[in-house]
Amino acid sequence: MKFSKRKSLQAGFTMIELVVVMLIVGIIAWVGTSSFGYVTGSNRMSAEINALNSDLRFARTEAIKEGLFVTVCASSNGTTCQAASSWQNGWIVISDPTGAQTPNGAPLRVQAAFSKSFNNSTDAITVNSGFWAVTFNRQGFGQNIVSPAASGATALLTLHNTPVENTQWTRCLQISSIGLLAIQQAGTGTCT
Numbered sequence: 001m002k003f004s005k006r007k008s009l010q011a012g013f014t015m016i017e018l019v020v021v022m023l024i025v026g027i028i029a030w031v032g033t034s035s036f037g038y039v040t041g042s043n044r045m046s047a048e049i050n051a052l053n054s055d056l057r058f059a060r061t062e063a064i065k066e067g068l069f070v071t072v073c074a075s076s077n078g079t080t081c082q083a084a085s086s087w088q089n090g091w092i093v094i095s096d097p098t099g100a101q102t103p104n105g106a107p108l109r110v111q112a113a114f115s116k117s118f119n120n121s122t123d124a125i126t127v128n129s130g131f132w133a134v135t136f137n138r139q140g141f142g143q144n145i146v147s148p149a150a151s152g153a154t155a156l157l158t159l160h161n162t163p164v165e166n167t168q169w170t171r172c173l174q175i176s177s178i179g180l181l182a183i184q185q186a187g188t189g190t191c192t
Helices: 015-066
Strands: 070-074 091-095 109-111 122-127 133-136 142-146 155-162 171-175 181-185
Touching: 015 070, 015 091, 015 109, 015 122, 015 133, 015 155, 015 171, 015 181
Parallel strands: none
Antiparallel strands: 070 091, 070 133, 091 109, 122 155, 133 142, 155 171, 171 181
């Protein structure tokens, strides 16, 4: 019987190879999570401003279709317009035959307050002139932009996160006195 000697080969990684691979994985994970945070924050804020834009367009369309005043107003309780309420606490769309920001029946749409983001920051809407309601007439014009200041001016809602993490996430919604709506990103037009 013949015995052969086999060489035993050892397979594996050296410590240097393992450290280099871990370093590469760490760099890729760091870049991925920082990009992920930007994408989620930016998309969340775009969705929030688009929800308000959608409800304003809905109110304008309903006012034209029904031939009555329709109001979108800040509301933290989801049933009545509240002059002291902030838009990030929610809003409602109401049929408003008198144009006095008083609901006629149940709200047509209700938007709940914004929730906190994954890093526990909150989104806030600031407005010029402190307006808290927009009423559209049967022609679709912004009949009444209700604020402590004079109505009839262009209204600007600025959505940003608090504390401000990234100014590029900021979105603005401009409402003209004739009812035109326009969304802008930070650094464009009147959006800062």
